Amino acid sequence: YSAPPGRTWNSDIRAATVVADTFWTMEAALPIGQLGARIGPGVVWGFNIARVRIGNASEYTQWAPTYGWSGRPDRFGFLVFE
Numbered sequence: 001y002s003a004p005p006g007r008t009w010n011s012d013i014r015a016a017t018v019v020a021d022t023f024w025t026m027e028a029a030l031p032i033g034q035l036g037a038r039i040g041p042g043v044v045w046g047f048n049i050a051r052v053r054i055g056n057a058s059e060y061t062q063w064a065p066t067y068g069w070s071g072r073p074d075r076f077g078f079l080v081f082e
Contacts, residue, residue, distance in 0.1 A: 011035075026051070039081050046076040 014029040026049075032039055050070060053059040062070065064077030 024051075041082055043081045045079045045081075046073045047079045048076040 011034060012031050016027050018025045037045075048062060048064045048066065048070070050063075051059070051061045064075065066072055066075040069075055
């Protein structure tokens, strides 16, 4: 995340990962209250997350495929709050 000029943001995100032979997982805790965003039943957020690995083999994985346009929110998946 890049904050707009003159603004700063410290998310206090906590994350944990597991890398196994045939899969990987990531779990994150986002302090929603720090975002200043509206949440509640029926609220929908556009959302995506990606993993990039460059090493023995290049790998790029997204939760919601955007087909080469990772900066296009109109191609993101949705988080629906209940």
